[in-house]
Amino acid sequence: MTRARASRLLLAVGGSGAAILMLLALGGLPRLGDVPHPYAERAVPAALSRHTANVISSVNFDQRAFDTMGEEFVLFAAAVAAVLLLRRFHDEEEDAHDLQYGPRDVWSAANLAGFALLAPTMMVGLYVVAHGAVSPGGGFQGGAVLATGLHLAYLAGDYVVLQRLRPVAVFDAAEAVGAAGFVLLGISALFVGDPFLTNWLPTGTLGALASAGMVELFNVAVGMEVASALVLLLAKFLEQALVVRGGGDA
Amino acid sequence: MMAEVVLAVLLAAAAGIGTSVALTRDPTRQALVLSAYGLVLGMLMVALQAPDVALAQIGIGTAVVPLLVVLTVAKVERELSEGREPGDFEEGSDKGSSL
Amino acid sequence: MHEVLGVLPYAVAAWILLVGCYGIATSRSFIHVVVCLSLVQSSTYLMLLMVGWSHHATAPVFADVKPGVPVVDPVVQALTLTDIVVGGAVTALLLALTIQLAKRQGSIDPDRIRSLEEELEE
Numbered sequence: 434m435t436r437a438r439a440s441r442l443l444l445a446v447g448g449s450g451a452a453i454l455m456l457l458a459l460g461g462l463p464r465l466g467d468v469p470h471p472y473a474e475r476a477v478p479a480a481l482s483r484h485t486a487n488v489i490s491s492v493n494f495d496q497r498a499f500d501t502m503g504e505e506f507v508l509f510a511a512a513v514a515a516v517l518l519l520r521r522f523h524d525e526e527e528d529a530h531d532l533q534y535g536p537r538d539v540w541s542a543a544n545l546a547g548f549a550l551l552a553p554t555m556m557v558g559l560y561v562v563a564h565g566a567v568s569p570g571g572g573f574q575g576g577a578v579l580a581t582g583l584h585l586a587y588l589a590g591d592y593v594v595l596q597r598l599r600p601v602a603v604f605d606a607a608e609a610v611g612a613a614g615f616v617l618l619g620i621s622a623l624f625v626g627d628p629f630l631t632n633w634l635p636t637g638t639l640g641a642l643a644s645a646g647m648v649e650l651f652n653v654a655v656g657m658e659v660a661s662a663l664v665l666l667l668a669k670f671l672e673q674a675l676v677v678r679g680g681g682d683a
Numbered sequence: 684m685m686a687e688v689v690l691a692v693l694l695a696a697a698a699g700i701g702t703s704v705a706l707t708r709d710p711t712r713q714a715l716v717l718s719a720y721g722l723v724l725g726m727l728m729v730a731l732q733a734p735d736v737a738l739a740q741i742g743i744g745t746a747v748v749p750l751l752v753v754l755t756v757a758k759v760e761r762e763l764s765e766g767r768e769p770g771d772f773e774e775g776s777d778k779g780s781s782l
Numbered sequence: 783m784h785e786v787l788g789v790l791p792y793a794v795a796a797w798i799l800l801v802g803c804y805g806i807a808t809s810r811s812f813i814h815v816v817v818c819l820s821l822v823q824s825s826t827y828l829m830l831l832m833v834g835w836s837h838h839a840t841a842p843v844f845a846d847v848k849p850g851v852p853v854v855d856p857v858v859q860a861l862t863l864t865d866i867v868v869g870g871a872v873t874a875l876l877l878a879l880t881i882q883l884a885k886r887q888g889s890i891d892p893d894r895i896r897s898l899e900e901e902l903e904e
Contacts, residue, residue, distance in 0.1 A: 455799075465790075465791045468834075476857050477842065477856065481844065491856075507871070507872075511871035512875075515875040515877075567845055571735065573739055639844065671754060695794075701797075706805065713813075733831050735859060743869075744866065748874075759884040762885055763884055
């Protein structure tokens with residue numbers, strides 16, 4: 434009990450201390466909207482000079498591509514580690530009693546909604562990845578839409594349908610290809626005599642789908658990586674929650 | 684002017700729902716509150732002129748993460764109800780390791 | 783009106799950070815801890831985006847506005863964007879660890895988890 438009380442006391446002291454410091458800091462902050470933006474003043478002309486309409490994509494995949502490569506590998510490592518932790522152990526067994534097999538007799542509203550939304554959602558996901566350089570969106574967002582959208586199949590059918598639609602081995606490979614693709618695209622600049630990750634392709638006209646040069650390709654690599662990583666993660670969590678039964682002894 | 688009013692309302696909503704995320708103790712209910720918080724955060728991001736970020740937030744914060752939380756709750760609850768009491772665990776693992 | 787808002791929006795980010803920390807410290811379940819941690823992380827998204835926001839500026843996408851129109855800071859938005867997606871994957875990793883904990887120790891209460899050393903001593 435004393436330990437619990439001590440930790441409460443520590444929390445109260447630390448929390449109120451942090452709160453007081455933050456309140457003091459608030460007084461020194463500029464008002465909302467009155468902050469100077471030295472980076473924005475440079476990032477926007479740089480993006481426009483490379484005909485990238487979406488400045489955020491330009492920052493992520495052109496001006497700070499090296500940083501994004503690091504982020505991408507954090508994502509890759511986290512997804513691989515989670516998948517590794519959630520693998521089925523030898524003492525755990527598969528128990529698929531309550532999963533559906535075969536076509537169902539009755540279609541519920543949720544099934545219909547899932548079925549109707551599946552194809553449009555995947556289209557939106559692909560659109561968002563493809564138009565990353567010209568409109569809000571890109572590999573990170575489109576990948577998330579694609580991975581989530583695929584799971585409408587679970588809503589439309591059942592776990593078995595989802596499994597058929599989503600061969601885990603394929604997404605395993607796609608994740609690696611997406612991560613490696615980003616690096617290889619970066620290396621491609623070396624062959625034309627530019628530094629690593631340079632946007633060396635012709636950048637086209639501002640606002641056209643085939644503009645912004647390498648930004649478009651990096652978007653596709655990241656979209657593949659993010660979509661596959663999220664699909665793999667959801668696959669492993671679904672498997673653990675629905676199929677795997679705990680073994681006798683750990 | 685109008686933008687600031689919208690911002691103020693959404694900020695108040697984010698602070699309120701954010702507080703209830705931390706104070707909701709039941710993990711399943713917390714996942715739902717987190718999803719609602721993600722949605723408010725997404726709208727706030729649109730109001731802050733960040734459509735790219737809002738799109739990612741809606742995809743990840745509103746859909747993927749709450750879904751993972753719900754699946755984890757389902758798995759953990761099944762594991763704890765099927766599994767041994769924490770006290771029995773050492774005996775089981777001792778037997779296993781001594782073999 | 784922005785005179786009225788002043789620095790209050792930053793206080794919202796600070797509040798969410800503190801309330802998330804409170805949730806973590808008083809938690810009885812690691813799932814709750816992980817969710818509170820993602821709440822704490824979301825306060826940084828808010829802070830970054832609010833720093834980048836400015837009056838009468840539009841989104842930094844020149845799809846339907848002409849170059850030269852004032853836009854909000856794209857750099858902080860790019861930081862936030864990657865942060866959200868990577869944060870989602872890290873949250874998944876933490877939840878996977880929680881599942882392992884439930885399997886190996888039969889509890890996900892932070893106060894009842896023993897270290898590996900304690901387990902070996904017994």
